[in-house]
Amino acid sequence: MEILSNYPLQSLNTFGFKVDAKYFAPVASLAEVGKAIDFAQQKQVPVMVLGGGSNVMFTKDFEGLILKYDYDSIEVISETEDYIYVKAGAGLNWDQLVAYCVEKGWGGLENLSLIPGNVGASPIQNIGAYGVEMKDHFESLEYLHFETNETSISFASDCQFGYRDSIFKNALKGKGLILNVTFRLDKKPVFNTSYGTILWELETMGITEPNLQTMRQAVINIRRSKLPDPAEIGNAGSFFKNPEVSASQHQELKERFPNLVSFALDNGSFKLAAGWLIDQCGWKGYRDGDAGVHARQALVLVNYGKANGKQLFELSEKVLQSVKEKFGVELEREVNVV
Ligand code: FAD
Ligand code: EPU
DSSP: OEEEEEEEOOOSSOOOOEEEOOOOOOOSSSHHHHHHHHHHHHHOOOEEEEEESSSSSSSSEEEEEEEEEOOOOOEEEOSSSSSSEEEEEHHHHHHHHHHHHHTTTTTSGGGGOOOBGHHHGGTTTTOOEEEEEEGGEEEEEEETTTTEEEEEEHHHHHEEETBOOOOGGGGTSSEEEEEEEEEEEEOOOOOOOSSSSHHHHHHTTTTTSHHHHHHHHHHHHHHHSSSTTTTTSEESSSSSSEEEEEEHHHHHHHHTTTTEEEOOOOSOOOOOOOHHHHHHTTTTOOOTTTTEEEESOTTTTOOOOOOOHHHHHHHHHHHHHHHHHHHOOOBBSSEEOO
16 A cells, blocks of 8 residues: 555545645555554544545645545345345445446435435435435444544444434544445335425426336436536535524514525424525625635535635635624534535
8 A cells, every 4th residue: 555645636526626635545455544544643644534525625735644445345235025235335436326226226315316425425424315314224334443443333323313414523523434334225115205396307307106217317307407516616515504493583584584495394493495595695606716606506615616725615704604694594514624
């Protein structure tokens, strides 16, 4: 295994920021991970795992070691009458896994089609889209603890999954490496069409009885119409999370802003559409140099070419402030700022 110095990360982060890592280690086995961690400890530098780089914002060069674990297996590990259990290596591209399951006729992940990134990052923020979250089909994961160099298995009850959240974004942030994830998939798929635009898209496609392929295609069509492709415009998807407010704050806002876009949650509070809030503050389509707010989705901050992470971070501060001033609501960044 070779540890590379001053390694360029521009093609390894979907914002396309031109930053370098002081050290970079492509690793493919546990032994190599161990060696890379020893190296970082000797040099006394921090370690960061990088997957597909689609949810990170580098605001400067990374003065530590980037670990890139590319193990990309898929294997069926067991099955029952109803379920099939599939274990995927952390380095496998997420959408390749979804496409594979759809092709095999295993249900559960189809609404999560076309989300960028790798399998290993999917539990980090419990990726979600169109009424489904990764946790709904999560069985377990294997985790390597950097400090002890030991592996352990975590089940859903260990992972503290929440909306775009998990233990790996909090208490275990930066503490280890997710090596593989096992998913529980339905042999008799049940289609989730609860998200309004899915039904509308299926109708437009002329589909009355969806199957896994058409569900996947509907999601892909919606995503392509709304979200910028990082291969064309640098971005990391939703920059902020949709904020949750109490029923009373929601009521107050609804009186002041009758068109407020919100969704009732089971716990009695409400989720607000951050994209709508930002849009109402006039940011949609804003551009300052190469840093901007996407013209079709105000929740997505973009790099048109030569912007850097600092500029985008400053723009995100301004967006955050304006939403706070107009609505009294504090947005939280979804993207991992480094
Ligand atoms: P990275 O960006 O490489 O890493 C993200 C974080 O996870 C970092 O902190 C990193 O250190 C850590 N990490 C990565 N791999 C590991 C590992 N194996 N072990 C330990 N830590 C690790 N997200 C959604 O939830 N829903 C969406 O609909 C969605 N749409 C998107 C659309 C676009 C166009 C883009 C660009 C992004 C979108 N995202 C969405 C965000 C992103 O795709 C997900 O967060 C994805 O899971 C990130 O995967 P990654 O491999 O690129 O992770
Ligand atoms: N809206 C506006 N203006 C905008 C953007 C959105 O008015 O500029 C309104 C829309 O009209 C809609 C509402 O806001 O009524 C919600 O918009 P959308 O359906 O596009 O979803 P979102 O809340 O912006 C969330 C996730 C996405 C996920 C989609 C589909 C978060 C932070 N984002 O976006 O996830 O793909 O729903 O489920 O929860 C991501 O996390 O990176 C991501 C892309």
